[in-house]
Amino acid sequence: MSFVMIAAVDAETGLIGAGNKLIHRVPEDLARFRELTKRAVLVLMGRKTFESLPGAEAATQARRTPLPGRNLAVLTEGPMKGDGYRTPQGDEVSFVSRESVDSIMNWMERGGKQQTLYIAGGAQVYREMMPRADAIEITEIKKPGFQAVGDAYFPKIDPREWELSVRSPWYFSDAAQSEYRFLTYTRIKKENQA
Numbered sequence: 001m002s003f004v005m006i007a008a009v010d011a012e013t014g015l016i017g018a019g020n021k022l023i024h025r026v027p028e029d030l031a032r033f034r035e036l037t038k039r040a041v042l043v044l045m046g047r048k049t050f051e052s053l054p055g056a057e058a059a060t061q062a063r064r065t066p067l068p069g070r071n072l073a074v075l076t077e078g079p080m081k082g083d084g085y086r087t088p089q090g091d092e093v094s095f096v097s098r099e100s101v102d103s104i105m106n107w108m109e110r111g112g113k114q115q116t117l118y119i120a121g122g123a124q125v126y127r128e129m130m131p132r133a134d135a136i137e138i139t140e141i142k143k144p145g146f147q148a149v150g151d152a153y154f155p156k157i158d159p160r161e162w163e164l165s166v167r168s169p170w171y172f173s174d175a176a177q178s179e180y181r182f183l184t185y186t187r188i189k190k191e192n193q194a
């Protein structure tokens, strides 16, 4: 069992969003998100991030999912809380409270199986879930000549708690005219932890 936060972050500013939209759209990063999360038992995100996904509203009305091939839990205290459905393809979409998420995570911890829950943002959900995360998958992105402006930031990664365990070289996306690299942080285990 592991809880993994996954985010695309502007390398210069730490921004992840502006006006409920992404700062950067790099196809290679989106492909990595798809690749990693397709093996997840569950993808968790906040209601605002869910609403920002392309086609989310139409998908919900038609009982489809904007993230095919994955089970999705959307954190909310709003009117959709408690709603949920299974798509014809078998993907589950649920709108859940924090208590429900904690129950799922506690159940996963007790199960101890090789399961991964991905925490896919946004800023509020990253902040709230960071204490429970075991790993963080970051795509750092920078676009030459572009100064990011926004309102949603990834939380600070405290080097006393997190170790940078993998850092890829910088790559270049022709499609996005941006540089990007992948960073994996793992939580530093305290001495009395297994």
Ligand SMILES: NC(=O)c1ccc[n+]([C@@H]2O[C@H](COP(=O)([O-])OP(=O)(O)OC[C@H]3O[C@@H](n4cnc5c(N)ncnc54)[C@H](OP(=O)(O)O)[C@@H]3O)[C@@H](O)[C@H]2O)c1
Pocket: 006, 007, 008, 009, 015, 016, 017, 018, 019, 020, 021, 022, 023, 045, 046, 047, 048, 049, 050, 052, 075, 076, 077, 078, 096, 097, 098, 120, 121, 122, 123, 124, 125, 126, 128, 152
């Ligand atoms: N770059 C990236 O990788 C990335 C990834 C994801 C998102 N983003 C960006 O992040 C921004 C959105 O972030 P955000 O902080 O504004 O919103 P968010 O975290 O996506 O969603 C916040 C909402 O989630 C629900 N929520 C959060 N904590 C909860 C709790 N403990 N209990 C119940 N419900 C809870 C609430 O929904 P209700 O109001 O319905 O109760 C809250 O308003 C956007 O700009 C988006 O594009 C970027």
